[in-house]
Amino acid sequence: MSMRCTLGVDIGTSSSKGVLVAADGTLLASATQQHDVDRPRTGWVEMDGRIWWSEFVSLARELLETVPHATVEGVGVSGMGPCVLLCDGDDEPVRPAILYGVDTRASAQIGRMNDELGLDEIARVGGSQLTSQAGGPKIAWVADEEPEAWARARRLYMPASWLARKLTGAYVLDHQSASQVTPLYDVEGEAWHDPWWVQYAAPVEAPPLAWAxxxxxxVTGEAAALTGLAAGTPVIVGTIDAWTEAVSVGAHEVGDLMLMYGTTMFLVATGDETLRTPSMWTTVGAFPGTRNLAGGLSTSGALTAWLAQLTAADYPQLLAEAAESGPGARGLVTLPYFAGERTPIQDPDARGVIAGLTLEHGRGDLYRSALEATALGVRHNVETMRAAGADLRRIVAVGGGTQGELWMQIVSDATGLVQEVPEITIGASFGAAFLAAGAIARREGAPVPDITEWNPAARTITPDPAVVGVYDTLFERYLRLYEGSKGVVHELAAEQRSGA
Known part of the structure; x- marks a missing residue:
């Protein structure tokens, strides 16, 4: 007997994930493909976009073999972003995709655009000032630095839109992703800003826009033969993983804050008005009529993974030792800027700092301090959002890091926030499957699924009032440590870039 379901696939920084989800929200099967990004130079983070499609094909086939009675009625796609994958007229990549804010190569282009367009005008049109997260300067970087590749560039893709193209032949980008190709998208007008597209992105064809x-x-016959999906299966437009992840846990309503624990950490606050602040990202939401104020740490899970590799210890060991270390990590303060930092300091030349080390400190103290560093980074973002006018009524946590109770408790203790953790935290792939189910329901005139029924809240993490004072003091030192060390750190970053 066949089972009606949707397929959701998300292309992430360190892996691609796929799920089959039944019409009632039951998770039938999941699969993962690990991959690495390329870091050919300091500040460069890129990936061969062709891997995104090959992994989709592999995941789809694996899932369909796992659940042979599944009838996939819709396909959801999602991926990291904003990314810049430029392709020629035959849809062959002209170079590897340049990834989101962790890639900091376009500093010169940001400076030139600021001079040519003006900071106020960029914020008025695009919603945000230009940072390493912005897609526009990365497009300009290819034009400036790789003229042979630029001469062949005709189309712009991100992971979700690349999968949609491969599956259906459609050339389309969702509004949310487009709003992060700053400054080439008009946030209030919800359309490409044609004069600036012509100035910085011609001869690339601006993708037609739709909602996630x-x-x-x-699905075309060719894609069906490769993936095992039935020809004619609807595929949604999709969007960036953090926004799809917010959908997966129902954290996309006005007043919600989604906190995503992953290789990097992401925060998305949803409201009904456009909020602008220089140190955060203003975007449109995944759905019509919503606006987001978003932020992101460049390292979170990546930092803990680095420490695990460095110490040759497994995570249970490190977590046990970190718990024993206690709040404040026995007198350590760490800045988590090991890959520069995105929000709210917007400093690609920031670097990791561990202050207070003695010969008595062990790996558990270091691991504890790393967890606390990411928590303090979250607090810095939350306080900046609130100062900009964000009304944060509900916090929902999602991502692989929600499996770690200690990490989540430290974040609640450091921020003072109660975190709601949903039953299913598999992430963006689940959200993509949900969006596909909604699209199918609308096409059939049936009731649209409710994410709170698909994925109800499972538990809450409450701050421990006994340690509030410890983290208030730690946060103040965290801020002072950055200001006090950045002069030296910037000199070191310049040497790293030059290969000295």
Whole structure:
């Protein structure tokens, strides 16, 4: 007997994940493909975009073999972003995709755009000032630095739109992703800003725009033969993983803050008005009529993974020793800027700092301090959002890091926030499957699924009032440590870039 379901696939920084989800929200099967990004130079983070499609094909086939009675009625796609994958007229990548804010190569282009367009005008049109997260300067970087590749560039893709193209032949980008190709998208007008597109992105064809849950097209015969999906299956447009992840836990309503624990950490606050602040990212939401104020740490899970590799210890060991270390890590303060930092300091030349080390400190103290560093980074973002006018009524946590109770408790203790953890935290792939289910329901005139029924809250993490004072003091030192060390750190970053 066949089972109606949707397929959701998300292309992440360190892996791609796929799920099959039944019509009632039951998770039938999941699969993962690990991959690495390329870091050919300091500040460069890129990836061969062709891997995104090959991993989709592999995941789809694995899932369909795992659940042979599944009838996939819709496909959801999602991926890291904003990314810049430029392709020629035959959809062959002209160079590897340049990834989101962890790639900091376009500093010169940011400076030039600021001079040519003006800071106020960029914020008025694009919603945000230009940072390493912005897609526009990365497009300009290819034009400036790789003229042979630029001469062949005709189309712009991100992971979700690349999968939609491969599956259906449609060339389309969702509004949310487009709003992060700053400054080439008009946030209030919800359209490409044509004068600046012509100035910085011609001869690339601006992708037609749609919303994340809209149907991009139907699976072609060629894609069906490769993936095992039925020809004619609807595929949604999709969007960036953090926003799809917010959908997966129902954290996309006005007043919600989604906190995503992953290789990097992401925060998305949803409201009904456009909030602007120089140190955060203003975007449109995944759905019409919503606006987001977003932020992101450049390292979170990546930092803990680095420490695990460095110490040759497994995570249970490190977590046990970190718990024993206690709040404040026995007198350590760490800045988590090991890959520069995105929000709210917007400093690609920031670097990691561990202050207070003695010969008595052990790996558990270091691991504890790393967890606390990411928590203090979250607090810095939350306080900046609130200062900009964000009304944060509900916090929902998601991502692989929610499996770690200690990490989540430290974040609640450091921020004073109660975190709601949903039953299913598999992330963006689940959200993509949900969006696909909604698209199918609308096409059939059926009731649209409710994410609170698909994925109800499972538990809450409450701050421990006994340690509030410890983290208040630690946060003040965290801020002072950055200001006091950045002069030396910037000199070191310049040497690293030059290969000295």
């Amino acid at each position: 849950g809209d149907v991009a097209g139907l």
